Amino acid sequence: EIVLTQSPGTLSLSPGERATLSCRASQRVRNNYLAWHQQKPGQAPRLLMYGASSRATGIPDRFSGSGSGTDFTLTISRLEPEDSAVYFCQQYGYAPDTFGQGTKLEIK
Amino acid sequence: EVQLVESGGGLVQPGGSVRLSCAASGFTFSSYWMSWVRQAPGKGLEWVANIKQDGSQTNYVDSVKGRFTISRDNAKNLLYLQMNSLRVEDTAMYFCARPDLGWGQGILVTVSS
Numbered sequence: 769e770i771v772l773t774q775s776p777g778t779l780s781l782s783p784g785e786r787a788t789l790s791c792r793a794s795q796r797v798r799n800n801y802l803a804w805h806q807q808k809p810g811q812a813p814r815l816l817m818y819g820a821s822s823r824a825t826g827i828p829d830r831f832s833g834s835g836s837g838t839d840f841t842l843t844i845s846r847l848e849p850e851d852s853a854v855y856f857c858q859q860y861g862y863a864p865d866t867f868g869q870g871t872k873l874e875i876k
Numbered sequence: 877e878v879q880l881v882e883s884g885g886g887l888v889q890p891g892g893s894v895r896l897s898c899a900a901s902g903f904t905f906s907s908y909w910m911s912w913v914r915q916a917p918g919k920g921l922e923w924v925a926n927i928k929q930d931g932s933q934t935n936y937v938d939s940v941k942g943r944f945t946i947s948r949d950n951a952k953n954l955l956y957l958q959m960n961s962l963r964v965e966d967t968a969m970y971f972c973a974r975p976d977l978g979w980g981q982g983i984l985v986t987v988s989s
Contacts, residue, residue, distance in 0.1 A: 818976035860975040865923040
């Protein structure tokens with residue numbers, strides 16, 4: 769099973785700043801099948817990125833994904849108050865699919 | 877627009893059974909592996925099971941093997957999760973999901989006496 773480790777655990781930034789979230793895999797993720805999801809309290813997760821760098825439908829271009837192999841990054845430029853959420857990475861290259869433990873992003 | 881709509885949850889006694897359904901639309905359902913993912917109250921996301929496009933292959937997390945069965949009806953664009961011998965620790969929101977398409981709104985299953 770591939771273990772995904774996200775860092776930092778919590779990130780506190782101001783509107784307009786850039787957020788950089790990391791997801792590290794315990795082994796190479798096949799075909800960079802790595803997704804990022806956003807979850808706000810009381811809501812279902814929302815798909816942001818898939819295939820490491822492809823933006824899901826309707827996701828603003830302030831969100832971008834990068835990386836390959838074992839190291840992946842979600843970058844959110846020009847933070848807005850509504851970006852406050854928990855962000856999870858997920859690998860779906862090898863069964864079982866696995867999730868990171870999440871990064872909580874707080875907007876000051 | 878991709879839509880995944882779960883139904884069938886509720887309150888179940890330990891040892892009981894429930895079947896979840898997920899109605900899919902907005903994409904070619906029969907072309908994709910599909911998954912169930914759960915989230916216990918205040919916890920992270922846990923993948924539960926997935927199923928191949930034609931239903932010929934399934935995978936489960938160890939904690940549900942032998943108790944849960946995932947299946948699908950491609951003619952009706954429906955995904956199912958039959959949950960038997962339920963335990964208190966199965967209490968969670970259950971989501972129908974596809975990693976590169978999106979998530980359903982989730983359905984709550986509470987296992988309690």
